[in-house]
Amino acid sequence: xxxxxxxxxxxxxxxxxxxDSTRLAYQVETVVGSSRIGDGGPPLAAQFSVIQGVAVDRxxxxxxxxxxxxxxxxxxxxxxxxxxxxxxAGFSGDGKPAVAAQLNLPYxxxxxxxxxxxxxxxxxxxxxxxxxxxxITTVAGNGKRASSPDGLPATGSSLLxxxxxxxxxxGNLYVAEFEGHRVRRLTPDGRFATVAGTGASGWSGDxxxxxxxxxxxxxxxxxxxxxxxxxxxxxxxxxxxxYADGSIxxxxxxxxxxxxxxxxxxxxxxxxxxxxxxxxxxxxxxxTAGKWLAxxxxxxxxxxxxxxxxxxxxxxxxxxxxxDTSGNLLIADGVRVRRVDPVGMIATVAxxxxxxxxGDGGAASEALLHLPASLTLDSMxxxxxxxxxxxxVRQVHDGQIATLxxxxxASSAGVNNPMGVAVDHAGNLLxxxxxxxxxxxVTAAKSVRLLAGTGKPGASPEGTPPLSAMLLSPRAxxxxxxxxxxxxxxxxxxxxxxxxGGVLQTAAGNGSKGSAGDEGPARLAQLNTPSACTTDxxxxxxxxxxxxxxxxxxxxxxVIATVAxSGAEGWAGDEGAATAASLSLPRGVAVDDDGxxxxxxxxxxxxxMVTPDGTIHSIAGTGANGLxxxxxxxxxxxxxxPQGVFLxxxGNLYFAxxxxxxxxxLVPVIPPPQPVTQVPEVAVVNALxxxxxAVAPGEVLSIYGAxxxxxxxxxxxxxxxxxxxxxxxxxxxxxxxxxxxxxYAQSGQxxxxxxxxxxxxEAVAVEVRYLGKVAGASSVPVAPSAPALLSLxxxxxxxxxxxxxxxxxxxxxxxxxxxxxxxxGLNVAGVPAQEPYARPLLPIALTIAGVKAEILFxxxxxxxxxxxxxxxxxxxxxxxxxETAVELTxxxxxxxxxxxxxx
Numbered sequence: 001x002x003x004x005x006x007x008x009x010x011x012x013x014x015x016x017x018x019x020d021s022t023r024l025a026y027q028v029e030t031v032v033g034s035s036r037i038g039d040g041g042p043p044l045a046a047q048f049s050v051i052q053g054v055a056v057d058r059x060x061x062x063x064x065x066x067x068x069x070x071x072x073x074x075x076x077x078x079x080x081x082x083x084x085x086x087x088x089a090g091f092s093g094d095g096k097p098a099v100a101a102q103l104n105l106p107y108x109x110x111x112x113x114x115x116x117x118x119x120x121x122x123x124x125x126x127x128x129x130x131x132x133x134x135x136i137t138t139v140a141g142n143g144k145r146a147s148s149p150d151g152l153p154a155t156g157s158s159l160l161x162x163x164x165x166x167x168x169x170x171g172n173l174y175v176a177e178f179e180g181h182r183v184r185r186l187t188p189d190g191r192f193a194t195v196a197g198t199g200a201s202g203w204s205g206d207x208x209x210x211x212x213x214x215x216x217x218x219x220x221x222x223x224x225x226x227x228x229x230x231x232x233x234x235x236x237x238x239x240x241x242x243y244a245d246g247s248i249x250x251x252x253x254x255x256x257x258x259x260x261x262x263x264x265x266x267x268x269x270x271x272x273x274x275x276x277x278x279x280x281x282x283x284x285x286x287x288t289a290g291k292w293l294a295x296x297x298x299x300x301x302x303x304x305x306x307x308x309x310x311x312x313x314x315x316x317x318x319x320x321x322x323x324d325t326s327g328n329l330l331i332a333d334g335v336r337v338r339r340v341d342p343v344g345m346i347a348t349v350a351x352x353x354x355x356x357x358x359g360d361g362g363a364a365s366e367a368l369l370h371l372p373a374s375l376t377l378d379s380m381x382x383x384x385x386x387x388x389x390x391x392x393v394r395q396v397h398d399g400q401i402a403t404l405x406x407x408x409x410a411s412s413a414g415v416n417n418p419m420g421v422a423v424d425h426a427g428n429l430l431x432x433x434x435x436x437x438x439x440x441x442v443t444a445a446k447s448v449r450l451l452a453g454t455g456k457p458g459a460s461p462e463g464t465p466p467l468s469a470m471l472l473s474p475r476a477x478x479x480x481x482x483x484x485x486x487x488x489x490x491x492x493x494x495x496x497x498x499x500x501g502g503v504l505q506t507a508a509g510n511g512s513k514g515s516a517g518d519e520g521p522a523r524l525a526q527l528n529t530p531s532a533c534t535t536d537x538x539x540x541x542x543x544x545x546x547x548x549x550x551x552x553x554x555x556x557x558x559v560i561a562t563v564a565x566s567g568a569e570g571w572a573g574d575e576g577a578a579t580a581a582s583l584s585l586p587r588g589v590a591v592d593d594d595g596x597x598x599x600x601x602x603x604x605x606x607x608x609m610v611t612p613d614g615t616i617h618s619i620a621g622t623g624a625n626g627l628x629x630x631x632x633x634x635x636x637x638x639x640x641x642p643q644g645v646f647l648x649x650x651g652n653l654y655f656a657x658x659x660x661x662x663x664x665x666l667v668p669v670i671p672p673p674q675p676v677t678q679v680p681e682v683a684v685v686n687a688l689x690x691x692x693x694a695v696a697p698g699e700v701l702s703i704y705g706a707x708x709x710x711x712x713x714x715x716x717x718x719x720x721x722x723x724x725x726x727x728x729x730x731x732x733x734x735x736x737x738x739x740x741x742x743x744y745a746q747s748g749q750x751x752x753x754x755x756x757x758x759x760x761x762e763a764v765a766v767e768v769r770y771l772g773k774v775a776g777a778s779s780v781p782v783a784p785s786a787p788a789l790l791s792l793x794x795x796x797x798x799x800x801x802x803x804x805x806x807x808x809x810x811x812x813x814x815x816x817x818x819x820x821x822x823x824x825g826l827n828v829a830g831v832p833a834q835e836p837y838a839r840p841l842l843p844i845a846l847t848i849a850g851v852k853a854e855i856l857f858x859x860x861x862x863x864x865x866x867x868x869x870x871x872x873x874x875x876x877x878x879x880x881x882x883e884t885a886v887e888l889t890x891x892x893x894x895x896x897x898x899x900x901x902x903x
Contacts, residue, residue: 428444
């Protein structure tokens, strides 16, 4: 009989409802943003994130690695579709349809002669294959971020940043290990070996065996008709060639007559011309006649030139190249794919560049954001977003979204990657126009004026008039209560103060990158790429010192100190001293009136909070990157690179969930007020539904209150008598004087099983004692049954049911519940279920989508305590696919509905 071992963990851990410190409990929800990116429509109206990979098949179909959207997409027959990836970062789906699988930052892609598409699943450190029938599998990499030696099975090998892939005519797969500094080959029979690079970054080996040579950050690869492999050796500013005999040579860049600057992409057309894209924003061609020609791009990072010669067109970024059999060259140009035809004319073939279909004029919840970096609110409740990837500043008013500044294209006339917003005392919106190296002020009438910066990158000494001062990539701006404007001059590693009188001063940072200077003058200290700031009610300035993995405070007399982060990147330290904790690239900071510090712990995919006692807590995110949890406990939700954070006046914390292209909000969970009594009243709830009400014999319950037990949680143990102990961590719980088995005990929560002796009572007195003293009590009604279903259900194959893993109709599923009441067994609390499994005395009914399901088994879950397992067949013809409600009835009581996914 199948059952879910994860229930054992659920019985012995605290649930979020009524946690120890209620002020740390939040619910997460999305405020702005959606996943509407143009699938099913024409490719020129679709939206893409940065495209890091492009490939084309013999029929002219174009495949794109939509990297930050965690998808592989296809342009065919004038329509764009997603062929792999759910849009949420993660790893799942092997052996199943690729459209239901999770990818994590897919980069390079390549097709083999049989139509299989190989994907460098960069963030998962794997290579995956999408077969011609749409099924995805892992062919190399075990998910560990390391570079393993040769000789191991491909799927047992570890890869270090697999960035690009290529396939030769024989079906051999080549993988560029970007940070592993080598190229590896996977043969069709499963052998995995290094063909170039020693694993150490360097330059050596020309004219010798490639596997003995040194390469540096290998990236794009392509084969010529003779079977030679060309590789963008980006760290060496060269293109290297691996010949058929296994030797290596340099054909472009480095010590040749051609110059390259960090080339990442290379392609070879049928005529043997080599195309290379590098950081000069130009694609160059090297012909078989030895000519080295500018082929596309002007050298200016911009978008222009469609329907004109490619040499006069501007390119945003050249991330990948692919040549088709007809002589066309495809360019992964930022958020677009562009094509240069055989006569040299350029056109966009996919992506609207976020210039049009972003949802303006409609509901904010249906709009499209791209890499939003920060947000702020004004006194009227307007929400402003620095929507970096769409090159806009957006405004949300009464739930409707509009563009306040920017045209959708990076330019000096509009905005260029805006990353910071704040509202000043006059109600103007201040914008950190990052790549234009300036600060703008947008008035209520939507007129725009320059506040600071010249538009040219540089560094000017303090005292320079603000309109004459040069800045370098300012990422944030904030305002204190006296009207001072703080500019986070990120590229210059400093924070500047612009006084109401127009004087520009240094607030923190001496302009040199570093971490020194704590407990000394802030203006003499070192910062490292700061990216966010805020002020508190007394005038202290807080700075997210991003590359130092710390939050630093500058007090009112100008002394700097670290308030969170040890300086070492990582994740550690929750519930301990914030200054000893590890952060990862924090890019958001806010402070409330109570002195709580909120941190966008970007690299850890968490929101963390430092309370006034100096203790750090995680209040949102599990640490895994993804998108999940709306409407539920924030600590169980998934975030993806959260950045700017902002508090409204009601205690809600807004944040830019940057990698998920959304603005989300943490809403405090306020428990209902408890009546003041001599003995504190505790809340007794069903442990699954968290609902208060009547309790049933044998039901698993959670009891919430304050100071009910030890500060550190204690898990109950099975005694020598085979029963779950009636005491844990000095805590005991009685029901009308009968001791209850305890699964878990902590200060704010105790999980127990109700004794079966409560059966037949109208009400029962519940008492919690800690170290012999009464810590809380309550009187609760008793019912024959009080059922609740676990939201987790299992499909027939034992895997967890989910949107990406729906159950088949007419197949059986397994559900778990508690609160079924008396059984035909011994009815002794605390006994792990054994054969013969006890069955409830009351009748059981289960409906799926309102249709009665056939129950195959309903009884005690093997090995568990107080849990009922139900195996039922999903109805067939009358139930549709998708999200479906499940309802359980035991006797006269009905459990709250839960959802399952059907296909």
